[in-house]
Amino acid sequence: MREQWIQPILDEAAKNGLERTAGVYPDTGGKIVIDGKTVLNFSSNDYLDLSHHRHVMDRSREALDQYGIGSTASRLVTGTLPIHEELEARLAAEKGYPAALIFGTGYMANAGTIPALAGRDDLIFADKLVHASMIDACKLSGAKLVRFTHNDASALEQRLEQYAGAAGRKLIITESVFSMDGDIAPLQEIAALAEQHDAMLMVDEAHSTGTFGPNGAGLIREYGIEKSVTVSMGTISKALAGFGGFIACSENIRRLLVNSSRAFIYTTAPPPAVIGAALGAMDVLEASPNLGNILQANSNYFRTMLHDAGLDTMQSESQIIPIVIGDNETALAISQRLRKEGIIAAAIRPPTVPAGSARLRLSITLAHHVDDLERAAKRIISAVKN
Ligand SMILES: Cc1ncc(COP(=O)(O)O)c(C=O)c1O
Structure with a gap:
């Protein structure tokens, strides 16, 4: 009985409508069949509807057949296969950087990169809403963490000026499309500030990879600011429908990470079938460069319907559309009601989002056709308003 301390914690979470299960x-993806009924899933990150794409699955199977199930060693021992290098070369070229490095997950890409760039004597300037994986990485780095108001370049500038005389390296971190709000960072202004203050800049493109920019290369590429963004991070687990994370960077940063990133060195290389699937997803992006545009047009259409009905979609400008409810229990009740009506819209509650801003977080995917979106908008508006 050394576990008595656990029950009160669980009871408190349940009492506040915060217990997670x-x-x-x-099945996976934006449209799934549950008990014989087709359900619209607005809580999947399968933005481009690639999770069951034949070509992606074929390439995954080919890699499985050729190399077997696991890579059987870490990257620096014998785990690096030709397809790891092929994928890295392709990611680097797509993202417009000299090099790229794959990690086991997006979480690990952040956890493995940030502590390699900044340490105990350094400063990290982080947007207030950056993803938990970036925050954990900052803690791991031991650097002093300075937060700035969400998406506010002038607040960042003030912070940079405040620490202008500080010794040590400076690293700014932000996301391009924010995971819970669906809004977009003022990347060009932030990149200019990074140049001005001689700070490194790392941008998490987890939700803009595949969904924005030429061939889905993301917003750094769209704005042409690769030279001012030191590290472009992305994940394969969202629009690319598979699993894994990566960064695109200079050759030197890649070499630094290969030699010092613990999340790269001390773990088994990603399995062949996962890498094959990522290559397949990149083939699809190359062959159909318009997928991101279609997704954004559909998302705009959907958001406008909600907005016109008076729903609060925050500053969303992407395929991620929050509907702010506020109270945890109400958000959960609306989510449960929608579920009965064939719509999955997860209620996102603190600590994932700030207290008092519990919300439905909707992800639009290419599995949702215009008539699906129209039907869903009607049901969501009615559930939120009644
Ligand atoms: C902004 C952001 N960064 C990083 C991650 C982590 O990516 P992964 O799911 O591949 O670990 C996520 C997803 O959870 C995310 O939303």
């Missing part, structure tokens, strides 16, 4: 779903 992992529901089980029979």
Whole structure:
């Protein structure tokens, strides 16, 4: 009985409508069949509807057949296969950087990169809403963490000026499309500030990879600011429908990470089937460069319907559309009601989002056709308003 301390914590979470459980779903993607009924899933990050794409699955299977199940060693021992290098070369070229490095997950890409760039004597300037994986990485780095108001370049500038005389390296971190708000960072202004203050800049493009920019290369590429963004981070687990994370960077940063990033060195190389799937997803992006544009046009259409009905979609400008409810229990009740009406819209509650801003977080995917979106908008508006 050394576990008595756990029950009160669980009871408190349950009392506040904050207990989390992992529901089980029979399939993946934006449209799934549950008990014989087709359900619209607005809580999947399969933005481009690639999770069951034939070519992506074929390339995954080919890699599985050729190399077997696991890579059987870490990258620096014998785990690096030709397809790891092929994928890295392709990611680097797509993102417009000299090099790229794959990690086991997006979480690990952040956890493995930030502590290699900044340490105990350094400063990290982080947007207030950056993803938990970036915050954990900052803690791991031991650097002094300075937060700035969300998406506010002038607040960042003030912070940089405040620490202008500080010794040590400076690193600014932000996301391009924010994961819970769906809004877009003022990247060009932030990149200019990074140049001006001689700070490194790392941008998490987890939700803009595949969904924005030429061939889905993301917003850094779209704005042409690769030279001012030291590290472009991305994940394969969202629009690319598979699993894994990566960074695009200079050759030197890649070499530094290969030699010092613990999340790269001390773990098994990503398995062949996962890498094959990522290559397949990149083939699709190359062959159909318009997918991101279609996704954004559909998302705009959907958001406008919600907005016109008076729903608060915050500053969303992407395929991620929050509907702010506020109270945890109400958000949960609306989510449960929608579920009965064939719509999955997860209620996102603190600590994932700030207290008092519980919300439905909707992800639009290419599995949702215009008539699906129209039907869903009607049901969501009615559920939120009544
Ligand atoms: C902004 C952001 N960064 C990083 C991650 C982590 O990516 P992954 O799911 O590949 O670990 C996520 C997703 O959870 C995310 O939303």
